Amino acid sequence: MRNQIVAYICNQSVSFKIMRRDVFQAIADPKRRAIIALIAVQAMTPNAIAENFNTSRQSISKHLKILSECDLVKQEQQGREIHYSLKIEKLQEVDAWIEQYRQIWESRFDQLDNVLSNLKKDKK
Amino acid sequence: MKNNLLFDFKVDKKTKTVFVDKEFAADLSLVWDAFTKKELLDQWWAPKPYISKTKQMDFREGGMRFYVMVGPEGQEHWAIQKYKSITPKSNFTYLNAFADKDANPNLPGSDWDLSFSEQNGKTTVNIVIV
Structure with missing residues (x-):
C-alpha cells in the first residue's frame, strides 16, 4: 500500500514535470532564447556561455538545467568540462x-x- | 488552397506578432461586409468542424461582437471582440479575448488590426495580431 502511494506520488511528480517542461517553456524566457542562439552555433561550456551575459554563472546554470529538462540541449563530457549543444x-x-x-x-x-x-x- | 490568390501566414516569435495576408476575388465592399456583418461572419469565421454563432454585434467604435464557437461535440468557446477604431471600408481594430457565457472577458486577450485594399477587382486583407 505504502509503495503504491509512493509510486502514485512519483507518477504525479513525473506528469507534473512533463507538463511544466516543454519546448515552449524553454523559449519563453529571453535569456534562454539567447542561450539557444549561442549553442545553436557551437557546443559551449557554461563558463563560455556566461561570458556573453552580465549575470552570474549560477543563473546560466539554472537556465541550462531548464533547457535540459525541456530536452532541448545535449551535454557532452570533454575531459573535466561539460559542453552544451542544441537539439x-x-x-x-x-x-x-x-x-x-x-x-x-x-x-x-x-x-x-x-x-x-x-x-x-x-x-x- | 484551390486558387492562385495570395495567402500568407507569418509569426514573428520575437515580437509575438502574427501576420495574416489574404487576397480575395471580390470587390472591397463585399469583403468588408463579410468581415463586419454578423450573418456573413458566422458563415466562415469558425474553422471546420466548429461553427460560429454571433449572439450580439454592434459594429461601431466602442461596440462589440459577442460570439461562441461551437464544436462537433457541442463544446462552447465564448469570445468577445471590442471595436476600438473603425475607418469604413479601410481599417478596423479590436481587442479579442476569450470570455465566459456572460461576456466577461478573460484578459489580456490580443489586439487585432485589419486593413482592406482593392486593386484590379481583387481585395487584400492584411491582419496583424499582437
Whole structure:
C-alpha cells in the first residue's frame, strides 16, 4: 500500500514535470532564447556561455538545467568540462505548433472564398 | 488552397506578432461586409468542424461582437471582440479575448488590426495580431 502511494506520488511528480517542461517553456524566457542562439552555433561550456551575459554563472546554470529538462540541449563530457549543444530538431515542435494555426486560417479563408463567390452570384 | 490568390501566414516569435495576408476575388465592399456583418461572419469565421454563432454585434467604435464557437461535440468557446477604431471600408481594430457565457472577458486577450485594399477587382486583407 505504502509503495503504491509512493509510486502514485512519483507518477504525479513525473506528469507534473512533463507538463511544466516543454519546448515552449524553454523559449519563453529571453535569456534562454539567447542561450539557444549561442549553442545553436557551437557546443559551449557554461563558463563560455556566461561570458556573453552580465549575470552570474549560477543563473546560466539554472537556465541550462531548464533547457535540459525541456530536452532541448545535449551535454557532452570533454575531459573535466561539460559542453552544451542544441537539439535543433526539438525546436521544430514550435513550427509544427504554429502550422496548426496556419491551417485554421486556411480553413477559414476557404469558407470565406465560398461565401464571397455566393454573394457575387446573388448580386448578378 | 484551390486558387492562385495570395495567402500568407507569418509569426514573428520575437515580437509575438502574427501576420495574416489574404487576397480575395471580390470587390472591397463585399469583403468588408463579410468581415463586419454578423450573418456573413458566422458563415466562415469558425474553422471546420466548429461553427460560429454571433449572439450580439454592434459594429461601431466602442461596440462589440459577442460570439461562441461551437464544436462537433457541442463544446462552447465564448469570445468577445471590442471595436476600438473603425475607418469604413479601410481599417478596423479590436481587442479579442476569450470570455465566459456572460461576456466577461478573460484578459489580456490580443489586439487585432485589419486593413482592406482593392486593386484590379481583387481585395487584400492584411491582419496583424499582437
